[in-house]
Amino acid sequence: MYWISLLLVFLGACAPLNQSKSEAGNWLSVLSHATDLQNVTKLENFRYGSFLRQVLDVYVPKKPARGILVFGYGGGFRDGNKDEYGFAGEAFASLGFVTVIYDYRLNPDFTFPTYLEDAALVVRWAVDYSRRFGVNPKNLVVAGHSAGAYLTAMLATDKRYLERVGLKPSDIKLALCLSGGYDFYDASRQEHSGFLSDDLRDVFGNPSTYPQTQPIRFIDGDEPAFLIVHGAQDQILPVVQARSFVKKLQDAHEPVKYLEYENLDHAQTITTVAQPLRFLSSVYADLKTELEKHF
Numbered sequence: 387m388y389w390i391s392l393l394l395v396f397l398g399a400c401a402p403l404n405q406s407k408s409e410a411g412n413w414l415s416v417l418s419h420a421t422d423l424q425n426v427t428k429l430e431n432f433r434y435g436s437f438l439r440q441v442l443d444v445y446v447p448k449k450p451a452r453g454i455l456v457f458g459y460g461g462g463f464r465d466g467n468k469d470e471y472g473f474a475g476e477a478f479a480s481l482g483f484v485t486v487i488y489d490y491r492l493n494p495d496f497t498f499p500t501y502l503e504d505a506a507l508v509v510r511w512a513v514d515y516s517r518r519f520g521v522n523p524k525n526l527v528v529a530g531h532s533a534g535a536y537l538t539a540m541l542a543t544d545k546r547y548l549e550r551v552g553l554k555p556s557d558i559k560l561a562l563c564l565s566g567g568y569d570f571y572d573a574s575r576q577e578h579s580g581f582l583s584d585d586l587r588d589v590f591g592n593p594s595t596y597p598q599t600q601p602i603r604f605i606d607g608d609e610p611a612f613l614i615v616h617g618a619q620d621q622i623l624p625v626v627q628a629r630s631f632v633k634k635l636q637d638a639h640e641p642v643k644y645l646e647y648e649n650l651d652h653a654q655t656i657t658t659v660a661q662p663l664r665f666l667s668s669v670y671a672d673l674k675t676e677l678e679k680h681f
Contacts, residue, residue: 414657418472421661425449426479428472434488434511435504442488442508443468445475446519452681453525453559454516455483456509460532460565460656463493463501463589473660474531480661481674482681483527484519486512490537497591498599502547505537509558510551525681527560531656532623535566536601539631542612543604558610560680562673564655565616567623568631569602602627605634611641613676615669617650645672 429444455478459466468487478485490504509528516523530538541547542561548554571581571590581587581596590599597603612635616628625646635642647655650667658667 414470414473417657417660417662418470421473421476423472423476426476428475432511434507437491439489439491440504440507441468442486442511443475444519445472445479445485445487447479447482447484449482451479451484451519451521452482453484453527454486454512454519454521454523455527455529455562456486456488456505456512458488458490458505458508458530458534458537460530460534461492462585463498463533464585465492466533474656476661477659477670478529481677483677484516484521493589497589498595499547501533502537502540502544503550505541506547506551506553509541509548510553513553513557524557524559526558527562527677528558529562529564530566531564532566532652535563536568538563539566539568539601539612540604542610543601543606544598545604545608555608555610560611560613560677561609562613563615565620565623565652566614567601567627569600569627570623571596571600602631602634605638605640607638607640609635609638609640611643611680613643613645613673615645615655615673616647617652617655618646618648619651622652643676645669645676 425448427446427448432442434440434442457474457478459471468489471487475485475487486508488508491500513523513526528538528541538561542555542558545555570586578584578587590596614628614632616625618625632642632644647667655669657663659670664670
């Protein structure tokens with residue numbers, strides 16, 4: 387029964403088109419509870435702001451760390467909880483990084499650009515506290531899956547958000563994006579006000595700011611290195627927009643590595659980095675190889 391449950395996680399735990407958000411969260415919690423944290427110390431509920439959801443956890447490897455990694459989870463900017471992502475905390479900590487997993491303010495109570503403002507505050511927190519964990523703040527990875535990958539890409543391309551907290555995109559050594567959204571708005575598209583779905587339209591608020599929501603529009607040759615991961619079977623954020631983002635980075639002569647997985651969908655790029663499911667794809671092993679090239 388244990389393995390059946392985990393395989394069900396692999397087969398679509400995060401997919402909002404097939405399951406309710408509560409069901410997805412339950413499966414992610416199952417996966418996190420099945421993850422062994424014996425080589426990681428988990429420190430919980432640090433505050434990075436005064437709002438209820440401005441809180442984060444830190445996963446510290448018991449071996450010396452090579453860097454600090456800030457991870458933002460998905461959920462369409464409407465759902466998600468750091469407690470569901472213990473498996474991701476263990477995965478990145480086992481790769482040698484002090485790993486920060488944060489909650490951020492969500493729609494409908496908040497709208498764009500609140501999510502980005504919170505992500506920038508967490509990066510500021512990670513830089514400020516990195517030396518307390520024995521890590522050089524210059525060895526900074528900003529990472530995420532789905533909505534979290536979008537936040538990562540925006541921080542790495544639109545300098546306004548990090549500048550507000552006294553940082554800049556070049557302070558990021560590597561931007562790691564899994565199944566993210568980079569180019570999902572087109573003003574000429576009649577459906578969904580130009581977005582891929584009504585849900586995406588609604589979380590981005592004021593129509594006058596729609597063009598300012600796309601990471602691909604901010605590439606100007608001053609970005610950090612990117613590592614972009616996407617599944618070819620992604621039905622939530624189509625692979626074609628990840629490819630266009632990669633090409634734009636390449637055209638700007640930015641350092642970018644792109645890993646595309648023919649048989650993986652939107653959720654599986656993150657669920658298969660989990661300790662119990664690593665045998666189902668090469669994503670974890672590939673991340674290990676690529677991260678070792680940078681750190």
